[in-house]
Amino acid sequence: MGADEVQRAAVRLFARRGYAATGIREIGREVGLNPATLYHYVGSKQELLVTIMRTCLDQLLLAGIEAVEFGDDPRVHLARLVRAHVGLSATNPATARVTDQELRALDTGEQEQVLELRDRYEALLADVVRKGARAGVLHARDPVVTRLALLEMCNGVAHWYRPDGRLTVRQVQQRFVELGCRLLGVGDLPRAADLGPPPRVVRLACEPDHPPAVTTRAVRPTPKAQEVT
Amino acid sequence: MGADEVQRAAVRLFARRGYAATGIREIGREVGLNPATLYHYVGSKQELLVTIMRTCLDQLLLAGIEAVEFGDDPRVHLARLVRAHVGLSATNPATARVTDQELRALDTGEQEQVLELRDRYEALLADVVRKGARAGVLHARDPVVTRLALLEMCNGVAHWYRPDGRLTVRQVQQRFVELGCRLLGVGDLPRAADLGPPPRVVRLACEPDHPPAVTTRAVRPTPKAQEVT
Amino acid sequence: MGADEVQRAAVRLFARRGYAATGIREIGREVGLNPATLYHYVGSKQELLVTIMRTCLDQLLLAGIEAVEFGDDPRVHLARLVRAHVGLSATNPATARVTDQELRALDTGEQEQVLELRDRYEALLADVVRKGARAGVLHARDPVVTRLALLEMCNGVAHWYRPDGRLTVRQVQQRFVELGCRLLGVGDLPRAADLGPPPRVVRLACEPDHPPAVTTRAVRPTPKAQEVT
Amino acid sequence: MGADEVQRAAVRLFARRGYAATGIREIGREVGLNPATLYHYVGSKQELLVTIMRTCLDQLLLAGIEAVEFGDDPRVHLARLVRAHVGLSATNPATARVTDQELRALDTGEQEQVLELRDRYEALLADVVRKGARAGVLHARDPVVTRLALLEMCNGVAHWYRPDGRLTVRQVQQRFVELGCRLLGVGDLPRAADLGPPPRVVRLACEPDHPPAVTTRAVRPTPKAQEVT
């Protein structure tokens, strides 16, 4: 009963089948509501998607800003950005996946607004890489490509992380901080203690309790691979 | 005139709007064919998608096998795998994107067949990482996570690479070989010469000539970022 | 607050968009009421329409009867009928329009009841024409057609008359009395004085204060035409 | 089989129930077509209506122009305009009714285009009345009101005329020419011979063969009235 529940159902379905392939009727069925009743909680299917994406990107941007406000070492900023990004993606994998993949479903006006949020977030990372490179503490042969690679790597977490899997969110964050540092040639990784207070890892209201099985990119492949975890 | 042209149109549209949001009328319009006529070239919309994805994954798997058949140094195998993967993705970004994102659109039977191809490919990488770690030439704190991160990073190329951009496919390959090595703690990168013959970089028949503008993940953000390239 | 206000809103909207195209939500919005609350004042949308039409036809019939109860000259009866009809239509143009045009929206039972009212009114005019012709004081080559033409002409007033326009209701009545007499070949028009007491021109409770702009039949056409008024 | 048949069904239903109350499904059922198939013949419901109205108004305007192109006596022009108008309305009563009543169903852009046609037609009559009054051959106390009354009277034909009734189209035309002349104080009516060639009375392609029973304004009232016809 309530708009949040509708959003959660929507996110679960959008993440599983995609926005275009998900019917309003399905969302209604998921929350036990007549399709018409949904429209008490939601203006339209589009609006539902926009709200979800904005919720996610607002939080990502907020976390990103907090990440670069601690100290002034670009290496620390980098690590904090990765930690925040991965934290959000792993805590809200379904929402993150939808936010990442359904931009194309928005029509022009709303797409631009959402894109602006995303671009503002990405600019934070670009800034850190640029400054770190100039300061000689980050080493990237090609800063742009490296930044994009890092970004995709972090976004990718939402494609395979499962809250009920072997790794806690905190563990994934640690591993990715290390990977990020490697990518950017940070020799002596900052110790966890020096990264400042860990980000509040926010669980979004629209993130469903049991994210749908992932078919898209998965840990699921060969049993062997699974064992190693 | 021919099934290839239909596939190219389909890939372009699937990449831009997604499979579910693309109508066969649109595909028909793109190639100047009546929707009914399409069915002379294509069994069904699903079949069209399956063909595209298989074309792509077959090639990826083939290239992956060739990559690990040269020499027996896991570091070389790693580098060759990355080089091949990135080469294919950058040469066929639209096809790669579709292949990566539309698994969910397949119904169970076909999904499994396609997943098997993908998993066989990923197993190649898992193998290399495992052996390299055991041999002490690759250093990953968490091999599984690292492998997934690397995979997403490589897949990500299809999200932002533009054939008409600043970088050639070969350049992206080089950068990614380096990034991959960093990720896996390969201290002294193998020199290009030692990687053996470069993979034939195959341009798939279904890859459209002018891949659609990318709205999904983009280099497009801040002008500053663009310049650096 | 009150059923009248609801009726006025309904008439305004029905006149502007038609009954079928008007939602009860719209009516509610117009009076600042929740759609559910409307049902405290009104049994149903149909009932609302029926009430409006009956209000209008009751009044028309009443006025018609009064018109033919003064004296016994068919010419006077004719003039008085026209005067009354036009008076009601011009004073309540929105209500008259709805009453005239939305018969088709009623379902059978109610339609018959309403039709009976209208037919009883029209019978008054038919009677006058018949008697006048027999008495040789009205001259119509074809009494039936003439009667229908006169009726449409009078009904038409509701299509173009605007209370805030150049003509008062009284002026329109005078002009139409003359036109009606011409139509029926009344050579020497009865002087106003002889027509007896003018009808109380009733403003119906359901007539909205500011009838909606008329798009249907209008004085609006060419500027030139307007000037002449 | 064909767009005309669809239009005829649409006109029949629109005339009977109104545009807003008529579903696409009903139109389909009327012509024995699946609702989806209708869209092979028709772009949309709106477009269907617009086409119908334009067909009607184009013809009316054309006939109107021909009417005033014969000779230069305003009395003749008046008579010819009435004859043409009534001819079209009586020959195509359903189409005429729809055209007259469903303006409000059009959205702004199309409404304006259609209104322009109607206004151009009405301007023809306004012109004739103005010139006739100036020349002293037409006598109207109030030319504007008289013109509107005449217009409504003529439009009204579509509300009650039935092709299978007692009167032929030609007869109605004759009666209305006389009524029009009376309305405008034309003492000695021009003889039929002097009115020039009668207008081709066009049966529109969209006019249904058996116009729906009229509930709106009818000859149907009292049996007595009927007899007189």
Added chain:
DNA sequence: TATGAATGAGCATTCATTCAT
């Protein structure tokens, strides 16, 4: 009186697909 929540039925329209030509 007033309303938020709810619903079954219906809306116009588009879908992928088939088939006779």
Added chain:
DNA sequence: TATGAATGAATGCTCATTCAT
């Protein structure tokens, strides 16, 4: 090969109405 016509099912969404509060 190519297409116009056809369709059942589904699309997102709105409808008038009810009812517990």
